[in-house]
Amino acid sequence: MRIDISLLPALAATFMLVFARVGAMVMLLxxxxxxxxxxxxxxxxxxxLTLVMLPLHRAAYNIDTQSITPLLVLMVHEIIIGIVLGATARVTLAALQVAGSVIAQQLGLGFVTAVDPTQGQQGVLVGNFLTLLGVTLLFATDTHHLVIAALNESYSIFSPGDLVPSGDVAALATRAFAAAFKIGMQLSAPFLVFGLVFNIGLGVLARLMPQMQVYFVGVPLSILAGFLILALVIAAMMGTFLDYFIGVMHELTPRK
Incomplete structure (x- = not known):
């Protein structure tokens, strides 16, 4: 009995190319x-994920094992595509950090920082809480399946071997950053209104009662009222964020 192993080098090269795209995306998700x-x-x-994707998209790769230069160029393209997909999903999560920073400033907690476990650096406490809650909801609602679906459909948008459309990638990055900041400000809108009204009220009180230490009275009230508002609107906030995240993932999926 004779076994033909001539396809193994091409199969191994295809596996590494799929792994380059999937691995780059997973590292940023x-x-x-x-x-x-x-x-x-x-x-x-x-x-x-590579083992799952390989049988589905193996035919999309034209592998020439006689020369290593095209393989290296193709691997760089695959890594860039994976980074674009993963970074897009990562930027959507930054909307919660933007909202948390604005909320913390309005509540007088802008100086309260802790290590953000999702980024490994210092972040405001409210932003860290919202980020962890957002990641938890992504898994609890199975929204992370959309990320895997976007990875699968990325072979329709970015075909292996084709040049990466730099203009489309730049437009996608610009929309992602702009949308993240926009959604972050929208999520924190109730606290912006609260901060404006509350500070105007403190200013009027300071003019009516100059002998009163308005700061020492206003800060505890601001924190207490802010947490009450947060408890009331957090469900709507996270629902809006989930809708936004799902919308971004659908943008990465070509419409049939």
């Missing part, structure tokens, strides 16, 4: 690409 997640777990998830 919300919830999976966090700095506090062990690298071995990230690699295991990337390898698992």
């Amino acid at each position: 919300p919830g999976l690409g966090e700095s506090n997640i062990p690298v071995r777990i990230k690699l295991a998830i990337a390898l698992l």
Whole structure:
């Protein structure tokens, strides 16, 4: 019995190209690409997704094992595509940090910082809470399946071997950053209104009662009222964020 193994080099090269796209995306995804997640777990998830994607899109790759230069160029393209997809999903999560920063400033908690586990750096406490809550809801509502679907459909948008459309990528990045800031400000809109009204009231009170220490009275009231408002609107806030995230993922999926 004779076994033909001539296809193994091409299959191995295809596997590495698919892994380059999937791995680059996984390293940036919300919830999976966090700095506090062990690298071995990230690699295991990337390898698992690669094994799922390889049979589906193996035919899309034209591999020439006689020359290594085209393979290296194709791998760079795949890495760039993975970074674009992962960064787009990561930027959407930044909307919660924007909202948390604005809310913290309005409540007088802008100086209260802690290490953000999703980024590995200092962030305002309210922003860290909203970010963790957002990541939890993404998994609790199975929205992360849309990310995997976007990865699968990316082969229709970015075909292997084609040049990366730099203009479309730049437009996608611009829309993602603008939308993240816009949604962050919309999520914090109730607190902007509260901060404006509350500070105007403190200013009027300071003019009516100059001998009163308005600051020492206003700060605890601001924090208390702010947390009450947060408890009332947090469900609507996170629902809006989930709708926004789902919309961004649908933009990465070509419409049939």
